[in-house]
Amino acid sequence: MFTRHKILLLDDDHELVELYREMLCRLPSQPEIFTATSGARAIALLESQPFSLLISDLNMPKMDGLQVLTIVRRKFPQLRTAVMTSVVDAQFRTRAYAMGIDLFLEKPNTGREINFFIDCIESLLDREADTGGFRGVQSKSLVDIIQLECLSQSSSVLKVTNGSLTGKVWFKNGDLIDAATQDLTGETAFRKILSWNTGNFEILQAEPERKRTIFNSYQGLLLESAQALDEAKGQPPEGGGATGPAESSLARLACFNGVEFVISVSADEEKFESWSAENPEQISQWVRQTIKRFRAFGEGFQAGELNQLEGLGPQCHVALVSLGDTDLCVGFHRSLSQDLVRDTMSKIVIQWAS
Amino acid sequence: MGLLNLLTRRSSSPVLVRLPTGSFTLDPGGRIVASTLPRSFPTARVQQIGALVLSTFQSAREARIPLTELIADYSALKLTARELRGGAIIFLAPR
Numbered sequence: 001m002f003t004r005h006k007i008l009l010l011d012d013d014h015e016l017v018e019l020y021r022e023m024l025c026r027l028p029s030q031p032e033i034f035t036a037t038s039g040a041r042a043i044a045l046l047e048s049q050p051f052s053l054l055i056s057d058l059n060m061p062k063m064d065g066l067q068v069l070t071i072v073r074r075k076f077p078q079l080r081t082a083v084m085t086s087v088v089d090a091q092f093r094t095r096a097y098a099m100g101i102d103l104f105l106e107k108p109n110t111g112r113e114i115n116f117f118i119d120c121i122e123s124l125l126d127r128e129a130d131t132g133g134f135r136g137v138q139s140k141s142l143v144d145i146i147q148l149e150c151l152s153q154s155s156s157v158l159k160v161t162n163g164s165l166t167g168k169v170w171f172k173n174g175d176l177i178d179a180a181t182q183d184l185t186g187e188t189a190f191r192k193i194l195s196w197n198t199g200n201f202e203i204l205q206a207e208p209e210r211k212r213t214i215f216n217s218y219q220g221l222l223l224e225s226a227q228a229l230d231e232a233k234g235q236p237p238e239g240g241g242a243t244g245p246a247e248s249s250l251a252r253l254a255c256f257n258g259v260e261f262v263i264s265v266s267a268d269e270e271k272f273e274s275w276s277a278e279n280p281e282q283i284s285q286w287v288r289q290t291i292k293r294f295r296a297f298g299e300g301f302q303a304g305e306l307n308q309l310e311g312l313g314p315q316c317h318v319a320l321v322s323l324g325d326t327d328l329c330v331g332f333h334r335s336l337s338q339d340l341v342r343d344t345m346s347k348i349v350i351q352w353a354s
Numbered sequence: 355m356g357l358l359n360l361l362t363r364r365s366s367s368p369v370l371v372r373l374p375t376g377s378f379t380l381d382p383g384g385r386i387v388a389s390t391l392p393r394s395f396p397t398a399r400v401q402q403i404g405a406l407v408l409s410t411f412q413s414a415r416e417a418r419i420p421l422t423e424l425i426a427d428y429s430a431l432k433l434t435a436r437e438l439r440g441g442a443i444i445f446l447a448p449r
Contacts, residue, residue, distance in 0.1 A: 279418050286417035290410055294426050297406055301399070303373060304429030311414060311421040318419060331419070338425070 005031035005052035005125050010042040010068065011084075012060040014335040016107075020055070020084075023114055027122050037333050039063030039071075041260055044276035046076055048251035052125060058085040058092060062278065066092075069099050077162055077200075080124055084117070100200050142194060143222055145201060150174045150218045155206035160193055167193035170210045176221065177212040186213040187221065194225040250275035253330065253351060256344050260316055260331040263287060267325040277331065287329040291320055310341060319345040328352060373431050373448035380404040382440030391446070407435040407442050 007024055011017045017035045024033050031052065036042035040063060046054065054072060058065035069081060082103035083096045093104050102124055108117040142160065146169065149156060153174035160167045167181030169190060179190035214221070250262040250273055261277035265284045274280030290309065298306045309320040317332040319341055330348055332341050378389035384404050391400060407424060414421045426433040434445040 282417040283419060286413050286419070289413060293406060293410070297403070298426075298428050298431075300402075301373065301431070303431035303433075307427045307429060309427070310423075310425040311419070312423040312425075313414070313419060313421040316419060318421070338423075 005029055006034060006049070007031045007053045007055060007121075007125075008034045008036060008042060008045055008051045009055050010036045010039065010060075010065075011057040012037050013057075014333055023108075023118060024121065027118060027125070029122060029125055031125065038260060038276075038278075039065075039068040040278045041254075041276045042068060043071055043075070044251065044261075045254070046072065046079070048254070048275075051076075051079060053080045053082065053121070055082045055084050055121070058083060058087050058096070066095060066099070069096065069101060073100050082121065082124060142196065142201070143226070146176070146218060146222065149203075150176060155208065157204040157207055159202050159204050160196065161200045162196040165196070167196075168204075169193060170207060172206070172208065172210070172212070175212075176214050176218040178210055178214055187216065190214065190221060191225050191228060194222070195228075249352075253348050256348055258333045258336040258340065258344060259348075260333055262331070263329045265327040265329070267327075283329060283331075287320055287327050291322055291327045295322070308342075308345065310338065310345075312338060312341075317341050321345070321349055323349065323353060374446055375448060377443060377445045378404070379438065379443045380408065380441045382408075384408055387441070403433070403444060403446075404442065407433075407444055411435075411437050411442065 009017055009020055009024065011020070014037055017037060021033045021035055024031065034045055034051070036045055039060065042054070042056070045051075056065045056068055056072075060068075065083060065085065069083070072079060072081060081101045082105060083101055084105045084107055085092070086107045088106055096104050103120055105117060105120060106113075108114040145158065149158060149171045151174070155172050158169040158171065160169070165181060167179065167189065169176065170178040176190070179186060179193060181189045181192050184192055250264060253259065253262050254275060261280075261283075262275045263272060263277055263280055263284050264274075265272045265287050272280065272284035274284065277283055291306070294309055295306050298304060306322065311318045311320075312334075314334060316334050317336060317338075318329055319332070320327060320329050322328075328349070330345060332344065336344070372394070374391045374395040376390035376392065378391055378400055379387040381387050384401065386397070386400060386404065389400065410424060411421055422437045424433075424435040430449055432445075432447045432449065434447075436443050
């Protein structure tokens with residue numbers, strides 16, 4: 001079945017985001033475009049559903065692009081990443097590539113640059129994600145790299161990083177002598193490392209004094225591991241990465257345009273749930289306190305029921321409503337007009353209530 | 355005398371205050387600087403609204419979501435408040 005790619009576009013400039021969205025909609029593969037105007041929201045979106053590609057700006061307030069990429073590389077090692085920035089600096093380019101990004105692009109200004117940008121993104125999406133590939137050697141699998149080390153009679157240490165996991169494989173004169181990851185060592189560790197589909201690797205200096213714990217040939221071990229992986233196919237994957245939809249009820253509300261964060265506060269004064277908020281505890285306390293005081297004011301003045309409370313600010317806009325025992329606070333991007341905030345909020349309330 | 359007492363006895367029921375139309379301005383200290391609200395509307399109540407609005411702006415700043423405008427939508431009243439250099443201008447519009 002044909003599945004559309006999902007692209008997440010991260011830039012703090014709301015107008016630019018919309019412009020790039022329009023550009024990306026012209027891609028031949030017709031991907032679904034999602035947008036975020038803050039790093040926190042982008043990470044929350046990545047956690048809520050699997051994406052094919054993240055395109056991030058570098059220069060952003062609060063959490064800059066490099067910080068976002070650090071988190072993304074760690075949490076979602078399979079995700080393809082591209083940087084699109086107006087900061088044309090070799091140092092940033094190097095740092096971004098060192099983090100394992102796939103593309104570093106300057107923000108397009110002319111028609112020709114836009115076409116180039118579209119071609120680059122389309123080509124990135126075309127790369128088959130399932131085959132994996134280790135960053136730095138895109139078309140090579142870990143098996144290829146191990147074979148290369150053995151066939152070239154190398155003495156080295158291969159360090160493999162997959163999200164938060166790190167493993168090492170020791171070679172001595174072309175023989176595989178040891179492996180280690182987490183609490184595992186020897187063949188068990190080697191099989192575990194081979195099960196990682198993607199990641200980063202680096203070749204470290206040889207450790208000749210390393211004690212040998214693996215005595216089987218590397219060919220035999222690779223064959224065995226390949227068989228085990230074939231058998232394991234179809235089972236749910238483990239480890240980091242946006243492996244499947246884990247949409248919470250709050251994350252579903254974020255599909256509305258301009259939503260930056262969502263917080264629901266329960267009436268028992270203790271619990272709250274948040275999606276994408278940077279300081280959920282403080283905001284939830286503010287929501288609880290504000291709704292309580294405005295409700296009391298309404299009762300005291302016979303002003304009737306408090307339908308909604310809206311706040312407009314230089315950083316974001318917020319809308320607060322009470323639904324039964326729950327107070328809901330939705331943060332919107334500051335570029336949204338008050339009418340749009342109200343309109344979107346009424347749709348959110350309908351979805352929340354249903 | 356008993357009859358007179360009966361006729362002059364004050365009612366204990368709460369006084370109904372009409373929801374006012376108009377606006378008023380507060381300085382950062384919460385003092386009323388200007389008002390277009392009817393004189394019949396008690397000053398204490400105006401100050402009560404002002405205190406509520408100023409403390410909401412203050413607590414929003416503390417929660418790191420600074421606000422410059424606040425709209426409270428009640429079924430019988432719409433309250434709009436705009437921040438003015440620590441003070442506020444507040445509009446009241448009954449429905």
